[in-house]
Amino acid sequence: GQSLEQPSEVTAVEGAIVQINCTYQTSGFYGLSWYQQHDGGAPTFLSYNALDGLEETGRFSSFLSRSDSYGYLLLQELQMKDSASYFCAALSGAGSYQLTFGKGTKLSVIP
Amino acid sequence: EADIYQTPRYLVIGTGKKITLECSQTMGHDKMYWYQQDPGMELHLIHYSYGVNSTEKGDLSSESTVSRIRTEHFPLTLESARPSHTSQYLCASSEHQGQGPYGYTFGSGTRLTVV
Numbered sequence: 001g002q003s004l005e006q007p008s009e010v011t012a013v014e015g016a017i018v019q020i021n022c023t024y025q026t027s028g029f030y031g032l033s034w035y036q037q038h039d040g041g042a043p044t045f046l047s048y049n050a051l052d053g054l055e056e057t058g059r060f061s062s063f064l065s066r067s068d069s070y071g072y073l074l075l076q077e078l079q080m081k082d083s084a085s086y087f088c089a090a091l092s093g094a095g096s097y098q099l100t101f102g103k104g105t106k107l108s109v110i111p
Numbered sequence: 112e113a114d115i116y117q118t119p120r121y122l123v124i125g126t127g128k129k130i131t132l133e134c135s136q137t138m139g140h141d142k143m144y145w146y147q148q149d150p151g152m153e154l155h156l157i158h159y160s161y162g163v164n165s166t167e168k169g170d171l172s173s174e175s176t177v178s179r180i181r182t183e184h185f186p187l188t189l190e191s192a193r194p195s196h197t198s199q200y201l202c203a204s205s206e207h208q209g210q211g212p213y214g215y216t217f218g219s220g221t222r223l224t225v226v
Binding site for chain 1: 144146151152153154155158159169170203214215216217218219220223
């Protein structure tokens with residue numbers, strides 16, 4: 001089956017940098033995505049890594065190592081509004097692509 | 112503005128009732144999905160569609176059914192609601208079958224409570 005592991009909670013200080021790790025076990029793996037979800041809100045797409053390496057989008061960066069089945073989301077210059085849950089999701093399948101989500105990491109940004 | 116809409120936002124119904132959760136998108140996406148999410152938990156895929164008249168069940172066993180008669184509309188129906196169906200239901204769409212660089216666009220969800 002498909003499974004993704006990520007820490008359940010992370011706390012960081014405003015202005016700091018935080019890294020949220022994700023390890024995955026999937027068959028037919030294509031790539032790793034990250035989504036942000038505020039309490040009571042809908043998940044919002046942040047990034048997608050199909051190839052090894054770092055993808056940067058503003059204050060957010062995402063990294064993938066296919067050989068290690070590992071990725072991370074890096075958030076820089078943390079702001080209070082970054083407090084949310086962050087989900088890694090693996091895209092996999094053979095002819096029928098599906099996105100499997102991790103359990104999510106609840107990030108709390110404190111002053 | 113292109114978006115994806117779900118109604119109702121909140122729903123409380125009695126056991127045994129039939130309900131339909133609505134989902135519509137204005138982006139012309141072929142791929143649409145229904146996920147179920149309990150509070151603080153991961154999203155589980157329950158149904159998906161790759162186009163009109165195409166529907167498939169996801170990984171999570173569900174007693175719901177879906178239909179895709181029009182590209183923009185992907186309703187989910189529970190024939191007989193039970194308390195175990197209490198959850199949040201999220202609809203999503205994507206342009207690419209492999210998700211591509213833009214990811215899934217999610218609706219705001221329907222929070223269903225069955226009493």
